[in-house]
Amino acid sequence: MTAHHQDDQAETVLLHLFRGAGIKGLSGISATRLFSQGFLHRPFLAISRETLLTYATRHQLIWIHDESNVDPYFSRNFLRQQVLPLLKTKWPSVCKNLVRASELCREAQVNLDDLAEIDCPLLQALHNSTTSIELGCQELSVNQLMHLSDARLSNVLRWWLQKNAVRMPNYETLRRLFHEVIQADRDSSPEVRWGNWVVKRFHDRLSLHQVDLSLPLDTVQWLDFPNSLALPGIGTLSAQLAAEGIKLSPGSKLEIRFRQGGETLCWHGQTKSLKKLMQEWHIPPWSRSKIPLVYVNQQLAAVVGYAISDLFYSNNVLESYDIQLMMTFVFE
Template sequence: MDDQDFEAHLLDALKPWLPSGRVWIAFSGGLDSTVLLHAMVALAARQRLPEVRAIHVHHGLQAVADAWVEHCQTVCLALGVELCVRRVRVDPGSSLERAAREARYGAFQALLGPGELLLQAQHQDDQAETILYRLLRGAGVRGLAAMPASRPLAAGRLVRPLLGVPRAVLQAYAERHGLNWVEDPSNTDTRLARNFLRQEILPRLRRHWPQAPAVLARAAAQQAEAQVLLQELAELDLQSCRMGPPLDWLDFPCLDLDALRQLSSARQRNLLRHWLADFGRLPDSRHWRGWEALRDAAVDASPRWRLDGGELRRHGRRLVWLESLWCAAWAGQEQPWAALQKPLPLPANGTVWFEGAAPAGRLSIAYRQGGEILDRPGRGRRDLKRLLQEAGIPEFIRPRLPLLLREGQVIAIANVLDCAGHGKLRWRPPCTHSPGQTG
């Protein structure tokens, strides 16, 4: 692929997203991003393109990280490109690679303005490596789609215009133009899974199947297409399974469990993967027995399926998603409430306020402990547990439901039972999921 063909490929890959307010190049200083930056500058000299800038993320994980910054500054100065350097903190954890990636993308998201593009230089060999890595980790269709050619990112869009280009083409381009780049010493450490695939496995595959990277990249594209079809099917199924929350003041995402049971097991899992993607990390294949146990449990059971970031529960014919805040054990402390004319914030439990004439006496907000009895004028004594059952309050909400006490006696239940002869206790529960995700 000569320079003209290379630039034509680059322009064709970018055409759907141009013009843009600005084009950023994720510039590490390595071979791939150096070629992409150089080619974009050459293309901008012959085509009407938006302003091209570069961003270098300084992770501070290598002793030579400061030298990389200097190298990137030198390259950008020679090309007449403005360079933005972002220093990030990488939180230690079980996976340093993942933590570095999250920090890097955090910097990208903070940088991108509306309509701007971030170009990354992953190529065909990177795509082949990714699909092999995910295949060996047991990924499904979504994971085997590997890296998308483009996707939304913050207010802008991430684009990978070189995914169809072999690394050898980039190497040849760099040598033709006498480009200089840096090498990450950690790339030679084959104890790391990706490096092992890159250094040991892919070269062996090429010796037997020279087109192996292209074939694997094509397989990733086919998986991406299959994933689109699965998402479209999930959206169709979601239309028939959407359901509002059990009470209008509970903003919980819900599905109709009866409608969900009418689908095949494969379509149930497909719909749940699609639905749960907004709420947390998806379960792997080993954990789907939890869904079957919840789905098939007896009517009077209280099953739960614990997932990363929360859990699924049942309430009548509803399947309810509860974020982790609602799943923790609750032992809320009693809070004095001297001024009912002002809303009272509750620690990790939203806010209460009172509508109407305030009752006299020492007032406080407390929570159910068990065995509470309410005296109702003209209606006798009522058991709190029975009142909550009759009101349809989900079992998992009852421990957090604020109670209004006067001199230690329950006189009102938030959103459920008014204070006789006075007013209403209102409660806005903590909202922990993003707007638009309900149902």
Template structure:
């Protein structure tokens, strides 16, 4: 059986050197292997020298019997024009650390952030106008993308780490970019932090404590959002009447949560503010966002991901033969016709051997139920509250008789008799990835 592994993000700097050394001392004799993960960004002319230092340091420790293995990844991408170098480097670094850890069997990665890093993060987020989640700073531990990221020294002052480095005489590198005032965190450290500490000696501890309070408040808001979501949202979407009955802060809170769960990522504050102003209106409306659109229709807000590309009419499939249940992809129409066997309420399978596929032209009539009069598609869509974006897709005909309409279903005039082999149809639009 392989030895258990823990990984440490190791840049070669003071803080990560101290954390790696302390982790090795704790792991020694316990059968735990420590992976020293080094990311060479290639941004500094010293990057290769830092990598050589980190590797040789690990080799010396390994020669002394400490359970360390050095692993390195060199980034071969660069930030695009206009991108924040800080943000690019941070995102690229975390992706590389995650991939490297998982490739070598580690699901726990230790990070060397300390209390001053936390205080600086809160200040930077506040200066950027962040909300409560941003003011929470960095979590002590978080599980993301198959890895647990842990900051064991987040409550420790920087001075304790410096003392540890001196006591154990640990060699480390100094990143010259830390003096580059083009970067926001460096400006804070060089120009603001010294004056802040002189005026308020307890600033570091107080700001870190505020971040901890913000984390607790954020957790409470998340729990409240989960409760509110049960009352105002379901698989169909966000029910605006129930949502509007909440107080303004709770509307904002649950809206953010619904947007995040619907799309998979957080919505910008500008979009949330706009929706709070405009969702109370009436009628159909749409707001573009991310990979799709938010659509309001008859008191319901839905997130519709992607959009099928426009296809020329003459490129659409005009005929189809269905002889069994299954999926029939119609790329010209931008979707899939799903055929499922049913015992009742379906169309006879024999009707589907030779089908015609047509677009709406106006004047088509659909019978929604046995004994009910046929009515225009427009009126049937309105009566069934089918939004415009769910009306796309082909009208299915057999021998000139309308069989199926996306959003409405099987025309009652073709419902099979009891005992006949029958199927039901369902139109599934394709969405862009």
């Protein structure tokens, strides 16, 4: 819980206004929001600083005074010391009125969020989710967006990014998302970046990612198969006996590699290029290098989640292992 008060709210609204914020920014400080594993509450937003100071003095409460709060170099201090006092000489209730305006903006924002869910039904699943990762809502369907006006499309994109805890791009970057990504040809793979984030398109899918600065993934030996194998930055591989899956001969050397280029797979009676197979499976280009490839005695035996080589396929439940990947998502 924090002691933000009415004057803090008024300052915040003015700061956002001077910076050209929209409805959400003009909503100011929220009274309650998610914070770590719990909630952050600000119960005093409707109470003036003067009222709180009078109460604290009367009850001999002790508080810490931050010396930086008197430096007018900082924008908030400049507003507090010079702008708001001047405004109060003409409009004594200016802080109260700014807070009321922020509440009206917050109501308008709720309506805009509801409209976004109507315009893009995929967002409805995200509304009640505490972690969008669980529902795969880092992706949107371009087809659901194409019929929208620019204003409603902007509203959907802002809602989507906000719910995924992404720093909002500026106006120019948002417009680039319209023209360079959403309106791009279906067979292109455009992307737009800002900060640590990038939005990419593959066919009808619009997807959100953190910029990947990781090094190429190394080969990992699966020494204690079928026990689980952790792949840092990717997830965890598990293996269970199943009705069909990969068959291993005693003493086989098992290792996990990642695509480098030029791989082939014996599948459905043909030797096929892994690159072409991934295209047929509609795997986005940026995901292909992170799909685990199971090699047995230096031969490609399986593409986890997609295919098993004819040379290693078995439907004998006593010797067939189904290998699955539990993916790890990290959104900061």
